[in-house]
Amino acid sequence: MSGALLSCRSARKVFRTHEREPGLRGFLRGLFKRKWLEVEALAGIDLEFAAGEFVGLIGSNGAGKTTLVKSMVGIIPVSSGRAELFGRDAFHLRDEEKRRLGVVMGQRSQLWWDLPALDSFELLRAIYDVPRAEFDQRLARYVELLDVADQLKIQLRHLSLGQRMKMEIIGAFLHGPEVVFLDEPTIGLDLIARETIRKFLVELNREEGATLVLTSHDMEDIEHTCRRLVILDQGAVVFDGELVELRQRIVGERAIELHLEPGTEDRAEGLAESLQAFEGRLSRENPLTLTVQVPASRAHDCIAHLLSVLAVRDLSVERQPLEDLIRQVYATPSLAAGLARP
Amino acid sequence: MSKALALLAHDLRLLRHTTEYEFRKVLAFRVGFVVRELLNGVAHPAVMICLYFALYAQASSEAIGGWSFPEIVGYMILSACVQKMLFHHRLLEVADQIFTGHLTKFLVMPFRFFTLPLGRFVQNTLLQVAIATLCYFAGLYLVPDWWPRPASPSAAAQAFALVLLGSACFLLAYYCLAILAFWLDVVWSLSVMFMFVANFISGRMIPVSQMPPIFEAIFRWTFPYWALSAPIELFMGRTPEGFFLEGLGILLPTLLALELLRRVLWRLGRRRYVGAGM
Numbered sequence: 001m002s003g004a005l006l007s008c009r010s011a012r013k014v015f016r017t018h019e020r021e022p023g024l025r026g027f028l029r030g031l032f033k034r035k036w037l038e039v040e041a042l043a044g045i046d047l048e049f050a051a052g053e054f055v056g057l058i059g060s061n062g063a064g065k066t067t068l069v070k071s072m073v074g075i076i077p078v079s080s081g082r083a084e085l086f087g088r089d090a091f092h093l094r095d096e097e098k099r100r101l102g103v104v105m106g107q108r109s110q111l112w113w114d115l116p117a118l119d120s121f122e123l124l125r126a127i128y129d130v131p132r133a134e135f136d137q138r139l140a141r142y143v144e145l146l147d148v149a150d151q152l153k154i155q156l157r158h159l160s161l162g163q164r165m166k167m168e169i170i171g172a173f174l175h176g177p178e179v180v181f182l183d184e185p186t187i188g189l190d191l192i193a194r195e196t197i198r199k200f201l202v203e204l205n206r207e208e209g210a211t212l213v214l215t216s217h218d219m220e221d222i223e224h225t226c227r228r229l230v231i232l233d234q235g236a237v238v239f240d241g242e243l244v245e246l247r248q249r250i251v252g253e254r255a256i257e258l259h260l261e262p263g264t265e266d267r268a269e270g271l272a273e274s275l276q277a278f279e280g281r282l283s284r285e286n287p288l289t290l291t292v293q294v295p296a297s298r299a300h301d302c303i304a305h306l307l308s309v310l311a312v313r314d315l316s317v318e319r320q321p322l323e324d325l326i327r328q329v330y331a332t333p334s335l336a337a338g339l340a341r342p
Numbered sequence: 343m344s345k346a347l348a349l350l351a352h353d354l355r356l357l358r359h360t361t362e363y364e365f366r367k368v369l370a371f372r373v374g375f376v377v378r379e380l381l382n383g384v385a386h387p388a389v390m391i392c393l394y395f396a397l398y399a400q401a402s403s404e405a406i407g408g409w410s411f412p413e414i415v416g417y418m419i420l421s422a423c424v425q426k427m428l429f430h431h432r433l434l435e436v437a438d439q440i441f442t443g444h445l446t447k448f449l450v451m452p453f454r455f456f457t458l459p460l461g462r463f464v465q466n467t468l469l470q471v472a473i474a475t476l477c478y479f480a481g482l483y484l485v486p487d488w489w490p491r492p493a494s495p496s497a498a499a500q501a502f503a504l505v506l507l508g509s510a511c512f513l514l515a516y517y518c519l520a521i522l523a524f525w526l527d528v529v530w531s532l533s534v535m536f537m538f539v540a541n542f543i544s545g546r547m548i549p550v551s552q553m554p555p556i557f558e559a560i561f562r563w564t565f566p567y568w569a570l571s572a573p574i575e576l577f578m579g580r581t582p583e584g585f586f587l588e589g590l591g592i593l594l595p596t597l598l599a600l601e602l603l604r605r606v607l608w609r610l611g612r613r614r615y616v617g618a619g620m
Binding site: 015074076092095096105109112122123129190 | 356443446449457613615
């Protein structure tokens with residue numbers, strides 16, 4: 001891919017730590033002789049992000065996504081290989097490059113705790129040297145989009161988590177960054193705040209062309225915002241592609257929910273055995289409602305079978321949620337290996 | 343050249359902003375302001391005056407180590423004023439920021455992190471100089487007989503210059519200790535130990551010239567002496583000709599050496615930073 005804003009070439013990060021043995025004896029031994037361990041957080045990552053992309057970066061705890069983000073924004077150096085941002089080694093970014101970068105850390109405030117958000121924004125304006133007119137225009141727009149006009153003059157420490165996070169996001173975008181990393185921006189937020197933030201991010205990505213890299217454990221965040229998905233597992237990329245591609249490559253399951261006619265409950269007996277022919281299973285069973293999980297490729301035949309043996313009043317078919325697909329990737333090493341790019 | 347000037351202008355602008363921010367922070371809580379900013383540095387000299395009172399009451403002569411009791415009271419009053427102006431380790435948060443990972447947010451911003459502690463230094467100095475000056479003149483008005491007076495206006499100006507330079511040395515020394523947090527988790531203890539030693543060397547408890555001559559001969563090579571004991575004695579007119587220049591000869595190279603050490607430690611430490619908590 002040409003014109004990549006961010007790139008990793010065989011990026012490897014190894015943390016060195018010493019093993020702490022339990023008990024007093026172990027503690028005393030550790031004072032004089034230490035056993036050092038090397039933990040490989042990134043196992044030679046190759047990635048490129050182009051301008052205007054909205055990338056979801058996901059992985060279970062310890063998969064290496066935070067280390068990857070830290071390496072890409074220059075907080076920590078890679079042990080070997082390269083991590084580049086704007087064509088420069090990320091650990092040695094100059095002020096010119098940092099002005100083009102934004103970071104939102106869901107669990108660490110970017111703004112000043114003791115100041116009202118507006119004062120923090122002014123301080124950021126001074127740090128990033130944003131022209132006054134540009135700053136005012138952006139601030140007005142973002143405040144309107146995130147609906148936080150009433151909270152601008154309140155000390156940050158007195159805002160709710162959702163309000164604070166909206167301010168954090170405004171702060172990260174005020175200088176018009178070309179690349180923004182968002183680490184768990186919706187963590188702990190209610191449904192409405194999450195929705196507002198997602199819409200805001202999508203709009204900024206679309207209208208201002210900012211490259212956004214989002215890490216989140218909330219698959220809804222990823223599903224509603226990102227086009228491209230990068231899945232990390234044990235420090236390596238196991239999937240890198242379009243979200244739709246993931247759905248195509250992992251032939252997921254379908255959940256078939258059946259509402260039965262009253263008085264026909266007994267006909268569901270023996271259904272579990274007959275579903276085996278379609279590699280399906282009964283995942284939920286209430287007197288008048290049944291849920292059947294079946295591979296997508298067998299869904300058609302299975303539905304025909306169910307309609308022939310049951311008195312069905314209503315029926316719905318749902319795709320497997322992304323979260324289930326991801327869980328499937330982690331739970332099945334062979335599947336993860338199959339997804340990895342050659 | 344123009345790029346360097348633009349960078350300097352940006353840094354100065356930012357310094358003004360961070361100083362303003364620090365001012366707002368200290369003024370945010372009234373009780374905190376009174377305890378931390380007004381009473382800071384006052385208790386210790388007050389206790390020492392009581393201790394000296396007991397010592398002089400028991401002493402057979404009017405002077406101990408060349409200091410009479412009224413002179414010692416004057417020294418302790420000036421010590422309180424100077425102590426207020428000197429930078430101390432409690433004003434720095436950088437060690438905590440390294441431990442907790444709060445440093446991360448600043449590392450991705452286009453500015454030198456040291457601007458923030460520098461902003462705090464400027465704010466603290468401006469505020470404490472104002473408070474110390476007010477306290478000094480209030481005391482001079484209320485108890486003129488006991489209150490110390492400058493030997494001359496130039497002695498006062500020279501003493502003030504030494505205090506400011508000494509305070510900058512303290513900023514850098516505590517900052518260097520604090521950024522050892524990249525490697526160690528005991529920087530708070532190290533800072534407190536350093537503070538005790540520095541207090542002794544600076545003559546906060548006892549004027550250095552009242553100590554055995556060997557102590558004075560050694561301490562004159564260190565910056566804490568020139569930050570407190572020396573300026574007070576200069577102010578009181580107890581020093582020989584060329585004393586101020588001798589002080590500059592120690593403080594300026596120390597300042598330069600500490601600044602170099604700060605840069606080296608920061609550069610090395612940054613490679614060890616893991617950005618905890620992100």
